[in-house]
Every structure is written in structure tokens, then in C-alpha cells.
Amino acid sequence: MRVRWNPIVKKDLQIAARSMRISWGLFAYEAVLTMTFLLALAVIQQQTGSFYSDGNVYHHLIYLFPVLAIAQVCIVTLIVPVITASSISGEKERQTFDIMLTTCMSPFSIVLGKVVSAVIHILFYVVGGLPIMALSFVVGGMEWSNLFYFILTIVLLSVFSGSIGIFCSSVCRKSISAVVLSYVFYFVIFVLTFIPAVIKGLFVNKGVGETMLLWLVNPIIFFEEFFMQIMSGESLFAGNFDKSEVGFLTYQLARGKTWMFVSGACILLLSVLFLLAAAWKVNPMHTSSARRPGKKK
Amino acid sequence: MLYINDLTKKYGAFTAVNHLSLHIPEGDLFGFVGPNGAGKTTTIRIVCGLLRASSGQVRIGGTSAPVGSREMKRMIGYVPDFFGVYDNLKVREYMDMYGSMYGMHSRDIAKLTDDLLELVNLSDKKEVYVDTLSRGMKQRLCVARALLHNPKLLILDEPSSGLDPRARVEMKELLMNLHAMGKTIVISSHILSELSEMCTSIGIMNSGQLITAGRIEDIMQQLSGGKRIHIRLVSGMETAVRILKEQVGTVVESVRENEMIITNQGTDEQISALIGCLIQNQVVLTGFYREEGSLESLFMQLTGGGGQ
Secondary structure (H helix, E strand, C coil), X not given: CCCCCCHHHHHHHHHHHHCHHHHHHHHHHXXXXXXXXXXXHHHHHHHHCXXXXXXXXXXXXXXXXXXXXXXXXXXXXXXXXXXXXXXXXXXXXXXXXXXXXXXXXXXXXXXXXXXXXXXXXXXXXXXXXXHHHHHCCCCCCCCHHHHHHHHHHHHHHHHHHHHHHHHHHHHCCCHHHHXXXXXXXXXXXXXHHHHHHHHHHHHHCCCCHHHHHHHHHCHHHHHHHHHHHHHHCCCCCCCCCCHHHHCHHHHHHCCCCHHHHHHHHHHHHHHHHHHHHHHHHHCCCCCCCCCCCCCCC | CEEEEEEEEEECCEEEEEEEEEEECCCCEEEEECCCCCCXXXXXXXXXXXCCCCEEEEEECCCCCCCCCHHHHHHEEEECCXXXXXXXXXXXXXXXXXXXXXXXXXXXXXHHHHHHHHHCCXXXXXXXXXXXXXXXXXXXXXXXXXXXXXXXEEEEECCCCCCCHHHHHHHHHHHHHHHHCCCEEEEECCCHHHHHHHCCEEEEEEXXXXXXXXXXXXXXXXXXXXXXXXXXXXXXXXXXXXXXXXXXXXXXXXXXXXXXXXXXXXXXXXXXXXHHHHHHCCCEEEEEEEXXXXXXXXXXXXXXXXXX
């Protein structure tokens, strides 16, 4: 069977591969990871000599993995909107988007192609960072499967961030506005989802209850849970609250690995919704344009 | 080929296209003329599925597929007035990308790319980066791109804008070649002299409405109310005026020393007979010719002297 590439993925990768931006990006990514690795190593060495330490450096070296992984998560979270937010609006600015829309590609194929090329772009960086990640495996204590699961979560995060970026790109006419709007969405999803639980915890005084369900779409909680499961095999929520405090549903979700999988599914679902909304927005047949087509001379 | 029925596009209170109905037959080279803001680009964008109409229908080639559907898109090749290109993409890759977007097989794309680049005279630029091409070359490449999926209808929105005179001539020749090959072409343009040389029929729009459409000579004849004929003579002016005034459907517009201008609504044969009658009645002619109307004068007349 012959696999057909999405033409947009092929084009975007072709263009990216020929520009120096990807090389400089990769260099910066590796540099940040290396600095993080060296900094973490210095901190570990310092802590090993402290009064409270058992003096065994190997007990602490295992933490290199989550530190490097979290550094990568942060970098990916920050750069994906920059890559994707300019994808649709960039095509509009370049005046190539109209031609694209007159071809047989459906609007969903177009936005999907843009997200897939962003994910592949990110995978370049992640694969480029593997030798540094591998250093955290030197002392043992970690399974290689953890690295595989980590890459899967990075792909999930890239799809999620990319879909937000694409949606913002389809809404905004300028790339810079799309990037700013993407970070506004980030703020809402990453930060504001904590607000109901904080308000309930502080003022209602009956525990956070079902407001915790909002955290299912929050990648911070998802990654925290993921690293907890990898490092200790326990859930982030294990033993932190009782059934009466959080409600039946949250309590059931917080057992074992259920939260991690359900949260992953919710993040993926939200990504699909963003993609569908972006496809709807770029489809001229669905948009009741209030703006007259202007001549750009 | 293209049927537009009662098409209307409104932006709030502003009506960009107002109940436009038009039929362009297969094989026609149709020129869309009108001042800025007349609604030409809006109409073209609706036909290409880039804009939703407020009301009305558009059909191409007898199909009932809705505007913007895949079936409809396959039938249209669109060349916008302004378009960008990608950096770091070669001409061959550019064609390959758009061919893939139409679901074409890469082997077919490669073959058609060769043929089309030859047609638009860019064969030697196949491995050149698109962003290094001149504006005229990019425009011709865009035409080749629009022809890649062999559309029934080629739509060009002001293809000559921003081109130097040489590139304009090349573009005109290319379009005339395509027309000779049987393609149905719709062009919107501001360069009326160019349109009058190329087009078989035109549609004149103003303020969102189609004022008139049809073959250029038919429109000119309708508007001038007949054929203006200049007659030059050496002697027999009085006799000539008397004879011509007696003819039904002939109006003597002006009489000068050696020349008179008449308007005649008859056929070419009747005009020929009229000239013969003058000669038989001892009127000595040195020449006569029919006044050719220009698209510019027609355009100014129809749009009330406004526009460009």
C-alpha cells in the first residue's frame, strides 16, 4: 500500500529543512537542555554533600530524568504556539491561503497538515535531545520504556499546543496576534482551571470537590501525574484526600493510573475540538464574512 | 459552462453584488470589466468557493454540485490578483505540491509539469527557486499551477496587474493560446485595450450590478444605436444628403466640406447597397469606412464616465 503524505506536511518540512531556522532552533534546544543537565548535576552534587543526605550520589542522579523531561516539556509548551500560530495566518499574510482553499484539500486536512508538521518539527528537537536524555539513564534505575512513554506524552503535548496555535491562527489575521492569543488560551487552561478548586478550598471549606475534574484538561497536572507514576509508581492524588472531600467521580479517577489515561484522553479530545473549530473557521463556506475582500496593493 | 443566477453578496448594509445573473458558454474568453469596487473580485471569489454568497446559485458545466465542493473545485483553476510564493521551494516542487493537493499521482504531476512549464515558457526554470522568479514568471507559473488538474474553467483575477509591458504581452499570448486550445477563460482586468483584443465576450459591472454582458461587437452596436459610417466625397454632397435622408433607418449626423457621418441600422449588405446607390447617382466618393467603437468609450458610456 502506498502512503500518501499530506502535501502541506511535505511542503512545510521541505521548507523548514532548507532554512537555517531549524538548525539554530535545534542548537538553542540542545544548549538549554545541556545547561539544565549541568545545573541539575551541580545541584545534585551539592545536595549529596549536605547534612541530610545519605552521601550516595546515585540516589539523586535518578532525578536527572524528570528534570530534563520537565525542561523539554516547558520548551515544547513555549515554542509550539510560535510554530503553529503563524501557520494559517502566515499563509494568509503570504497570500497563499486562498489558492490552498481552492484546491481539493478540505479545511480539516489543511489544519491537520499544519499540526502534523508542527509535531514532526518538535520531534526533530526531541530526537535531537535524546543523547542528553540518555545521560540520565547511565546510572540505571530507569527503564527505557519510560523514555518511550515520555516521547508519547511530548507528542500529545505538541498536538494539544499545536491545535491551540492553529485555532488562534485561524481566528487572527496577523501571526503575532495569533501567538499572543495562544498564550492567553494557555493561561486559561494552565492557570484558570485551578481557580474554582482554590476558591472552593478556601471559601467553601469542604474540600475541592468535583472542581478537580477541570484539571483533567490541564497539562501541568497531567505531566505531574505522569512523572509521579514513573518515579514512584503512585498517583499524585493517592492519600491526599478522602472520598467525602472530592466526590465519587474524582475519587475513582484518582486511583491507580486512571487519572493519567483519562486526562490524556481529555487533552486529546480538547485538541480535536480546537482542530475542528479551526477547520470550521477557515472554511469560507461556514464563515459569514463581515469584512469586504480588500485589494492589497 | 458557467451559470450564475441571481447572485447577491451583502456585507451588512453594503451590497457588493446585486442580483447578478450571467451565462458564459463553453470555450468563451470572457472579460469582466468594471471600476474598483464594482463587485468583480467578489463575484470571482464566490464562484471559486472563497466566499459565501448571501443568495443565488452558481453552476459549472451543468453539475449541481454546491460551490466550494470538491467536485466544483476540480472544475476551476484560479489565479488570484495577488499571491505569494514560498521561500525555499523549487518550481517543480511548487507544482508537485499543488498537484498533490488535487489528489493527483506524482507520476502524472511530473509529466504534466513538464508540459505546462513548456506551455508557459518556463521549462528552463524547473529547478529554480520560486521566490527568485520575476513577477511575470510567477504569474505564468501560477497559470501553469491552475491548469495542473485540467480544469474546465480558468478564472484569472487581474492577471496583468503589476506586470511590465513585455510580461503583459506574454501573458496575453498565453491566454490566447489557451483559448485556442478550447479552454473557457474568465478574466477580470482593468486594461480594457487588452481585453478588447483577447476576449470574445465581456460583462460590464458597476456598483455590484451587471450592466451588460455579451459579445463585444453586439454590445457596441446596441449602444451606438447602429453603425456610424464616415463617407468622404469630392462632389455631389447635396445629392448624397438628399438620397441618404430618404433612406429608412439612416440618419445623417454631420456634414462637413468633404465628409459626412451617417448612422445606419441596416445590415452590411444594405449599407453596401446604399453606397452603390450614391455612386449610381453621380456622387463621387473618395472613400468610406465604418467607425470602430472602443471598449474604453463603451465602458465610460456604461459606467457614467466614472471609474478608471
